[in-house]
Amino acid sequence: MADMGGAASANSATEMLEDGVRRRDWIHIAALSTAGVGAASVLIPLVTQMAPSADVLAESTTDIDVSAIQPGQSIKAVFRKQPLFVKRLTPEEIAAAKKDDSANMRDPATLAQRTKEGHEDILVTMGVCTHLGCVPLGAAEGENKGDFGGYFCPCHGSHYDVAGRIRKGPAPLNLMVPEYNFTTDSVIRVG
Ligand code: FES
Structure with a gap:
Protein backbone atom coordinates (compact mmCIF):
# COMPACT_ATOMS: atom_id res chain seq x y z
CA MET A 1 0.00 0.00 0.00
CA PRO A 52 2.16 52.14 -53.25
CA SER A 53 -0.80 50.47 -51.63
CA ALA A 54 -2.04 47.23 -53.14
CA ASP A 55 -5.25 49.00 -54.18
CA VAL A 56 -3.37 51.72 -56.04
CA LEU A 57 -1.09 49.18 -57.71
CA ALA A 58 -3.95 46.86 -58.66
CA GLU A 59 -5.87 49.70 -60.31
CA SER A 60 -2.94 51.31 -62.09
CA THR A 61 -2.96 51.40 -65.88
CA THR A 62 -0.22 51.97 -68.43
CA ASP A 63 -0.75 53.72 -71.77
CA ILE A 64 1.56 52.74 -74.62
CA ASP A 65 1.79 54.30 -78.09
CA VAL A 66 2.38 51.35 -80.41
CA SER A 67 2.60 53.37 -83.63
CA ALA A 68 6.41 53.50 -83.58
CA ILE A 69 6.83 49.73 -83.29
CA GLN A 70 7.87 48.41 -86.68
CA PRO A 71 6.79 44.97 -87.97
CA GLY A 72 9.05 42.37 -86.39
CA GLN A 73 9.99 44.68 -83.50
CA SER A 74 9.09 44.44 -79.83
CA ILE A 75 9.35 46.95 -77.05
CA LYS A 76 9.77 46.37 -73.34
CA ALA A 77 7.60 48.37 -70.99
CA VAL A 78 6.67 48.08 -67.33
CA PHE A 79 3.21 47.28 -66.04
CA ARG A 80 2.54 47.13 -62.31
CA LYS A 81 6.27 46.79 -61.69
CA GLN A 82 6.63 43.82 -64.04
CA PRO A 83 8.09 43.64 -67.55
CA LEU A 84 5.64 43.88 -70.42
CA PHE A 85 6.37 43.01 -74.05
CA VAL A 86 4.53 44.65 -76.95
CA LYS A 87 5.34 43.13 -80.33
CA ARG A 88 4.21 44.00 -83.83
CA LEU A 89 4.09 40.83 -85.89
CA THR A 90 5.14 40.73 -89.55
CA PRO A 91 2.67 39.28 -92.09
CA GLU A 92 4.87 36.16 -92.17
CA GLU A 93 4.74 35.81 -88.39
CA ILE A 94 0.95 36.21 -88.43
CA ALA A 95 0.70 33.49 -91.08
CA ALA A 96 3.02 31.20 -89.09
CA ALA A 97 1.08 31.80 -85.86
CA LYS A 98 -2.25 31.06 -87.57
CA LYS A 99 -0.83 27.94 -89.19
CA ASP A 100 0.15 26.71 -85.73
CA ASP A 101 -3.24 27.55 -84.16
CA SER A 102 -4.25 23.91 -84.54
CA ALA A 103 -0.89 22.44 -83.46
CA ASN A 104 -0.72 20.24 -80.39
CA MET A 105 0.14 22.70 -77.63
CA ARG A 106 0.52 22.53 -73.87
CA ASP A 107 -1.64 25.62 -73.39
CA PRO A 108 -3.79 25.80 -76.55
CA ALA A 109 -4.80 29.28 -77.74
CA THR A 110 -5.21 30.82 -81.17
CA LEU A 111 -3.57 34.04 -82.29
CA ALA A 112 -7.05 35.61 -82.47
CA GLN A 113 -7.68 34.69 -78.83
CA ARG A 114 -4.41 36.34 -77.80
CA THR A 115 -4.84 39.59 -79.74
CA LYS A 116 -7.60 42.16 -80.30
CA GLU A 117 -9.92 41.99 -83.30
CA GLY A 118 -8.59 44.18 -86.09
CA HIS A 119 -5.18 44.36 -84.38
CA GLU A 120 -3.90 40.82 -84.77
CA ASP A 121 -0.45 42.22 -85.54
CA ILE A 122 -0.08 43.61 -82.00
CA LEU A 123 0.80 41.04 -79.35
CA VAL A 124 0.82 42.22 -75.74
CA THR A 125 2.19 39.85 -73.12
CA MET A 126 3.81 39.98 -69.73
CA GLY A 127 7.58 39.51 -70.01
CA VAL A 128 7.56 36.93 -67.26
CA CYS A 129 8.30 33.26 -67.92
CA THR A 130 5.50 31.07 -66.59
CA HIS A 131 7.98 28.53 -65.25
CA LEU A 132 9.76 30.38 -62.45
CA GLY A 133 9.41 34.01 -63.44
CA CYS A 134 12.59 34.89 -65.35
CA VAL A 135 12.41 37.54 -68.07
CA PRO A 136 12.56 35.80 -71.47
CA LEU A 137 14.81 36.98 -74.30
CA GLY A 138 13.54 37.97 -77.73
CA ALA A 139 12.09 41.44 -77.27
CA ALA A 140 15.30 43.31 -78.01
CA GLU A 141 17.17 43.39 -81.31
CA GLY A 142 19.57 40.47 -81.69
CA GLU A 143 18.32 38.50 -78.69
CA ASN A 144 17.75 34.75 -78.90
CA LYS A 145 14.11 34.19 -79.94
CA GLY A 146 14.21 30.42 -79.37
CA ASP A 147 13.28 27.58 -81.69
CA PHE A 148 9.85 29.04 -82.55
CA GLY A 149 10.88 32.62 -83.32
CA GLY A 150 9.17 34.29 -80.37
CA TYR A 151 10.77 34.39 -76.95
CA PHE A 152 13.33 32.21 -75.21
CA CYS A 153 13.79 31.90 -71.48
CA PRO A 154 17.46 31.20 -70.76
CA CYS A 155 16.90 30.19 -67.13
CA HIS A 156 15.76 26.64 -67.93
CA GLY A 157 15.20 26.69 -71.70
CA SER A 158 11.55 27.49 -72.38
CA HIS A 159 10.70 28.36 -75.99
CA TYR A 160 7.67 30.53 -76.83
CA ASP A 161 6.40 31.04 -80.37
CA VAL A 162 5.65 34.33 -82.16
CA ALA A 163 2.29 34.49 -80.35
CA GLY A 164 3.97 33.95 -76.96
CA ARG A 165 2.65 30.39 -76.68
CA ILE A 166 4.76 27.83 -74.85
CA ARG A 167 6.07 25.27 -77.32
CA LYS A 168 9.08 23.62 -75.63
CA GLY A 169 10.75 23.52 -72.22
CA PRO A 170 9.44 23.43 -68.65
CA ALA A 171 7.11 26.46 -68.64
CA PRO A 172 3.52 25.24 -68.14
CA LEU A 173 1.63 28.16 -69.69
CA ASN A 174 1.76 30.74 -72.45
CA LEU A 175 3.14 34.19 -71.66
CA MET A 176 0.24 35.89 -69.94
CA VAL A 177 -1.80 38.41 -71.93
CA PRO A 178 -2.84 41.16 -69.49
CA GLU A 179 -6.12 43.05 -69.64
CA TYR A 180 -5.77 45.83 -72.24
CA ASN A 181 -7.71 47.79 -74.84
CA PHE A 182 -7.02 50.07 -77.76
CA THR A 183 -8.03 53.58 -76.70
CA THR A 184 -7.16 54.85 -80.19
CA ASP A 185 -5.85 53.07 -83.27
CA SER A 186 -2.32 53.53 -82.02
CA VAL A 187 -2.55 53.59 -78.21
CA ILE A 188 -3.23 50.72 -75.86
CA ARG A 189 -4.22 51.02 -72.22
CA VAL A 190 -3.00 48.08 -70.17
CA GLY A 191 -4.81 47.35 -66.94
S1 FES B 1 12.07 30.45 -65.46
FE1 FES B 1 11.87 30.35 -67.61
S2 FES B 1 12.37 28.32 -68.09
FE2 FES B 1 12.50 28.40 -65.94
Whole structure:
Protein backbone atom coordinates (compact mmCIF):
# COMPACT_ATOMS: atom_id res chain seq x y z
CA MET A 1 0.00 0.00 0.00
CA ALA A 2 2.84 2.31 0.96
CA ASP A 3 4.40 1.56 -2.42
CA MET A 4 1.11 2.29 -4.14
CA GLY A 5 0.82 5.57 -2.24
CA GLY A 6 4.40 6.41 -3.20
CA ALA A 7 3.66 5.58 -6.80
CA ALA A 8 0.50 7.71 -6.67
CA SER A 9 2.35 10.70 -5.24
CA ALA A 10 5.18 10.19 -7.73
CA ASN A 11 2.61 10.18 -10.54
CA SER A 12 1.00 13.25 -9.07
CA ALA A 13 4.37 14.97 -8.80
CA THR A 14 5.14 14.02 -12.39
CA GLU A 15 1.79 15.40 -13.54
CA MET A 16 2.42 18.58 -11.61
CA LEU A 17 5.88 18.83 -13.06
CA GLU A 18 4.57 18.21 -16.54
CA ASP A 19 1.76 20.64 -15.91
CA GLY A 20 4.27 23.15 -14.63
CA VAL A 21 6.47 22.65 -17.68
CA ARG A 22 3.48 22.98 -19.97
CA ARG A 23 2.44 26.17 -18.25
CA ARG A 24 5.89 27.66 -18.47
CA ASP A 25 6.09 26.68 -22.13
CA TRP A 26 2.75 28.27 -22.80
CA ILE A 27 3.73 31.50 -21.04
CA HIS A 28 7.02 31.50 -22.96
CA ILE A 29 5.28 30.90 -26.30
CA ALA A 30 2.62 33.48 -25.50
CA ALA A 31 5.30 36.04 -24.70
CA LEU A 32 7.12 35.29 -27.95
CA SER A 33 3.92 35.57 -29.94
CA THR A 34 3.12 38.91 -28.37
CA ALA A 35 6.62 40.13 -29.10
CA GLY A 36 6.23 38.87 -32.69
CA VAL A 37 2.97 40.74 -33.17
CA GLY A 38 4.52 43.84 -31.63
CA ALA A 39 7.47 43.69 -34.02
CA ALA A 40 5.19 43.14 -37.03
CA SER A 41 3.00 46.06 -36.08
CA VAL A 42 6.08 48.32 -36.04
CA LEU A 43 7.44 47.02 -39.36
CA ILE A 44 4.27 47.03 -41.44
CA PRO A 45 3.64 50.81 -41.30
CA LEU A 46 7.26 51.45 -42.32
CA VAL A 47 6.95 49.16 -45.34
CA THR A 48 3.52 50.45 -46.39
CA GLN A 49 4.74 54.06 -46.24
CA MET A 50 7.44 53.24 -48.76
CA ALA A 51 5.36 51.33 -51.35
CA PRO A 52 2.16 52.14 -53.25
CA SER A 53 -0.80 50.47 -51.63
CA ALA A 54 -2.04 47.23 -53.14
CA ASP A 55 -5.25 49.00 -54.18
CA VAL A 56 -3.37 51.72 -56.04
CA LEU A 57 -1.09 49.18 -57.71
CA ALA A 58 -3.95 46.86 -58.66
CA GLU A 59 -5.87 49.70 -60.31
CA SER A 60 -2.94 51.31 -62.09
CA THR A 61 -2.96 51.40 -65.88
CA THR A 62 -0.22 51.97 -68.43
CA ASP A 63 -0.75 53.72 -71.77
CA ILE A 64 1.56 52.74 -74.62
CA ASP A 65 1.79 54.30 -78.09
CA VAL A 66 2.38 51.35 -80.41
CA SER A 67 2.60 53.37 -83.63
CA ALA A 68 6.41 53.50 -83.58
CA ILE A 69 6.83 49.73 -83.29
CA GLN A 70 7.87 48.41 -86.68
CA PRO A 71 6.79 44.97 -87.97
CA GLY A 72 9.05 42.37 -86.39
CA GLN A 73 9.99 44.68 -83.50
CA SER A 74 9.09 44.44 -79.83
CA ILE A 75 9.35 46.95 -77.05
CA LYS A 76 9.77 46.37 -73.34
CA ALA A 77 7.60 48.37 -70.99
CA VAL A 78 6.67 48.08 -67.33
CA PHE A 79 3.21 47.28 -66.04
CA ARG A 80 2.54 47.13 -62.31
CA LYS A 81 6.27 46.79 -61.69
CA GLN A 82 6.63 43.82 -64.04
CA PRO A 83 8.09 43.64 -67.55
CA LEU A 84 5.64 43.88 -70.42
CA PHE A 85 6.37 43.01 -74.05
CA VAL A 86 4.53 44.65 -76.95
CA LYS A 87 5.34 43.13 -80.33
CA ARG A 88 4.21 44.00 -83.83
CA LEU A 89 4.09 40.83 -85.89
CA THR A 90 5.14 40.73 -89.55
CA PRO A 91 2.67 39.28 -92.09
CA GLU A 92 4.87 36.16 -92.17
CA GLU A 93 4.74 35.81 -88.39
CA ILE A 94 0.95 36.21 -88.43
CA ALA A 95 0.70 33.49 -91.08
CA ALA A 96 3.02 31.20 -89.09
CA ALA A 97 1.08 31.80 -85.86
CA LYS A 98 -2.25 31.06 -87.57
CA LYS A 99 -0.83 27.94 -89.19
CA ASP A 100 0.15 26.71 -85.73
CA ASP A 101 -3.24 27.55 -84.16
CA SER A 102 -4.25 23.91 -84.54
CA ALA A 103 -0.89 22.44 -83.46
CA ASN A 104 -0.72 20.24 -80.39
CA MET A 105 0.14 22.70 -77.63
CA ARG A 106 0.52 22.53 -73.87
CA ASP A 107 -1.64 25.62 -73.39
CA PRO A 108 -3.79 25.80 -76.55
CA ALA A 109 -4.80 29.28 -77.74
CA THR A 110 -5.21 30.82 -81.17
CA LEU A 111 -3.57 34.04 -82.29
CA ALA A 112 -7.05 35.61 -82.47
CA GLN A 113 -7.68 34.69 -78.83
CA ARG A 114 -4.41 36.34 -77.80
CA THR A 115 -4.84 39.59 -79.74
CA LYS A 116 -7.60 42.16 -80.30
CA GLU A 117 -9.92 41.99 -83.30
CA GLY A 118 -8.59 44.18 -86.09
CA HIS A 119 -5.18 44.36 -84.38
CA GLU A 120 -3.90 40.82 -84.77
CA ASP A 121 -0.45 42.22 -85.54
CA ILE A 122 -0.08 43.61 -82.00
CA LEU A 123 0.80 41.04 -79.35
CA VAL A 124 0.82 42.22 -75.74
CA THR A 125 2.19 39.85 -73.12
CA MET A 126 3.81 39.98 -69.73
CA GLY A 127 7.58 39.51 -70.01
CA VAL A 128 7.56 36.93 -67.26
CA CYS A 129 8.30 33.26 -67.92
CA THR A 130 5.50 31.07 -66.59
CA HIS A 131 7.98 28.53 -65.25
CA LEU A 132 9.76 30.38 -62.45
CA GLY A 133 9.41 34.01 -63.44
CA CYS A 134 12.59 34.89 -65.35
CA VAL A 135 12.41 37.54 -68.07
CA PRO A 136 12.56 35.80 -71.47
CA LEU A 137 14.81 36.98 -74.30
CA GLY A 138 13.54 37.97 -77.73
CA ALA A 139 12.09 41.44 -77.27
CA ALA A 140 15.30 43.31 -78.01
CA GLU A 141 17.17 43.39 -81.31
CA GLY A 142 19.57 40.47 -81.69
CA GLU A 143 18.32 38.50 -78.69
CA ASN A 144 17.75 34.75 -78.90
CA LYS A 145 14.11 34.19 -79.94
CA GLY A 146 14.21 30.42 -79.37
CA ASP A 147 13.28 27.58 -81.69
CA PHE A 148 9.85 29.04 -82.55
CA GLY A 149 10.88 32.62 -83.32
CA GLY A 150 9.17 34.29 -80.37
CA TYR A 151 10.77 34.39 -76.95
CA PHE A 152 13.33 32.21 -75.21
CA CYS A 153 13.79 31.90 -71.48
CA PRO A 154 17.46 31.20 -70.76
CA CYS A 155 16.90 30.19 -67.13
CA HIS A 156 15.76 26.64 -67.93
CA GLY A 157 15.20 26.69 -71.70
CA SER A 158 11.55 27.49 -72.38
CA HIS A 159 10.70 28.36 -75.99
CA TYR A 160 7.67 30.53 -76.83
CA ASP A 161 6.40 31.04 -80.37
CA VAL A 162 5.65 34.33 -82.16
CA ALA A 163 2.29 34.49 -80.35
CA GLY A 164 3.97 33.95 -76.96
CA ARG A 165 2.65 30.39 -76.68
CA ILE A 166 4.76 27.83 -74.85
CA ARG A 167 6.07 25.27 -77.32
CA LYS A 168 9.08 23.62 -75.63
CA GLY A 169 10.75 23.52 -72.22
CA PRO A 170 9.44 23.43 -68.65
CA ALA A 171 7.11 26.46 -68.64
CA PRO A 172 3.52 25.24 -68.14
CA LEU A 173 1.63 28.16 -69.69
CA ASN A 174 1.76 30.74 -72.45
CA LEU A 175 3.14 34.19 -71.66
CA MET A 176 0.24 35.89 -69.94
CA VAL A 177 -1.80 38.41 -71.93
CA PRO A 178 -2.84 41.16 -69.49
CA GLU A 179 -6.12 43.05 -69.64
CA TYR A 180 -5.77 45.83 -72.24
CA ASN A 181 -7.71 47.79 -74.84
CA PHE A 182 -7.02 50.07 -77.76
CA THR A 183 -8.03 53.58 -76.70
CA THR A 184 -7.16 54.85 -80.19
CA ASP A 185 -5.85 53.07 -83.27
CA SER A 186 -2.32 53.53 -82.02
CA VAL A 187 -2.55 53.59 -78.21
CA ILE A 188 -3.23 50.72 -75.86
CA ARG A 189 -4.22 51.02 -72.22
CA VAL A 190 -3.00 48.08 -70.17
CA GLY A 191 -4.81 47.35 -66.94
S1 FES B 1 12.07 30.45 -65.46
FE1 FES B 1 11.87 30.35 -67.61
S2 FES B 1 12.37 28.32 -68.09
FE2 FES B 1 12.50 28.40 -65.94
